[in-house]
Amino acid sequence: MDSQNPRVGIVMGSDSDWPLVKKACDTLDSFGVPYETRVISAHRTPDVALDYAKTAEGRGIQVIIAAAGGAAHLGGVLAAGTVLPVIGIPVAGGALNGLDALYATVQMPSGVPVATVACGSAGPVNAALLAVQILGTADAGLREKFRAHKETLRAKVTKANERIHQPE
Ligand code: RP5
Numbered sequence: 693m694d695s696q697n698p699r700v701g702i703v704m705g706s707d708s709d710w711p712l713v714k715k716a717c718d719t720l721d722s723f724g725v726p727y728e729t730r731v732i733s734a735h736r737t738p739d740v741a742l743d744y745a746k747t748a749e750g751r752g753i754q755v756i757i758a759a760a761g762g763a764a765h766l767g768g769v770l771a772a773g774t775v776l777p778v779i780g781i782p783v784a785g786g787a788l789n790g791l792d793a794l795y796a797t798v799q800m801p802s803g804v805p806v807a808t809v810a811c812g813s814a815g816p817v818n819a820a821l822l823a824v825q826i827l828g829t830a831d832a833g834l835r836e837k838f839r840a841h842k843e844t845l846r847a848k849v850t851k852a853n854e855r856i857h858q859p860e
Pocket residue numbers: 704705706707708709733759760761762783785
């Protein structure tokens with residue numbers, strides 16, 4: 693659900709990306725970070741993509757997440773039109789099963805970075821976590837929530853270790 697006063701803009705190239713992108717939304721929800729979602733294609737609606745990038749900062753967006761498959765240029769196009777940090781999620785699919793999306797998203801030429809996360813279900817979760825970390829550099833409350841998240845990860849590993857060492 694889109695929030696009022698969103699801090700993160702989540703853009704996907706197609707509504708077919710939504711099942712994956714929803715995981716980013718769920719993760720931002722768990723941190724209480726407001727966001728907005730848009731379907732904008734870099735090749736089907738290039739004017740809309742550039743307009744979104746150019747106006748995001750003025751509307752209070754602080755980080756953009758871009759999810760796209762195919763030869764995924766959405767992250768790069770958005771990054772071209774804004775000074776906000778852009779995080780790219782390469783969406784797996786097609787003949788090359790996401791390898792093309794990964795390369796197109798991660799291999800940005802010098803000067804216009806797109807911080808790229810993994811293909812697959814870890815991608816959208818990590819994109820949202822990275823957005824939280826970026827926002828957390830200037831938001832102590834969010835930084836503490838992220839610290840608690842790290843502690844949860846640590847506790848899970850400790851528990852798993854205890855479990856495998858329990859006598860049968
Ligand atoms: C990209 O091409 C989208 O981001 C999507 O991942 C992929 C396929 O799009 P559809 O053909 O399903 O609309 O533009």
